[in-house]
Every structure is written in structure tokens, then in C-alpha cells.
Amino acid sequence: xxxxxxxxxxxVFAVYSVLPVEWSLQWGPYVLDFLKGGxxxxxxxxxxxxxxxxxxxxxxxxxxxxxxxxxxxxxxx
Numbered sequence: 001x002x003x004x005x006x007x008x009x010x011x012v013f014a015v016y017s018v019l020p021v022e023w024s025l026q027w028g029p030y031v032l033d034f035l036k037g038g039x040x041x042x043x044x045x046x047x048x049x050x051x052x053x054x055x056x057x058x059x060x061x062x063x064x065x066x067x068x069x070x071x072x073x074x075x076x077x
Contacts, residue, residue, distance in 0.1 A: 017025040
């Protein structure tokens with residue numbers, strides 16, 4: 001329940017701070033600048049994580065083939 005209330009408070013503050021009206025903080029342009037600068041960095045991190053996951057997947061497939069070959073060799077012996 002506390003987490004829900006805290007979440008609602010943060011969402012309300014975020015909306016209040018970016019509204020383009022006189023009585024708000026009017027941080028909208030700063031938020032857009034932050035997003036413009038942050039999106040390429042986030043894209044790099046996501047790309048690197050995807051590459052690492054792909055490499056790990058390839059290694060797992062190679063290891064599985066080796067284990068399967070060993071099991072076949074044991075069956076035939």
C-alpha cells in the first residue's frame with residue numbers, strides 16, 4: 001500500500017513538473033533534452049546486452065551439442 005502511494009506521489013510530481021502552465025515547474029524542455037541525450041546511451045547499453053546474450057546463447061548451443069555427442073558415444077560404446 002505504501003509503495004502504491006509513493007508511486008502515485010512520484011507520478012503526480014512528474015506530471016506537475018513538466019506541465020507547460022504558469023503554476024508548474026515547466027521542466028518539459030529539460031526533460032526532452034535529457035531524453036535526447038540519454039536515448040543513444042540507452043540504445044548502446046541495450047545493444048551490448050543483446051550481443052552478450054547472443055554470445056552466451058551460441059556458447060550454450062555448442063556445449064549442448066558436445067554433451068549430446070558424448071551421450072551418443074557412451075551409448076554406442
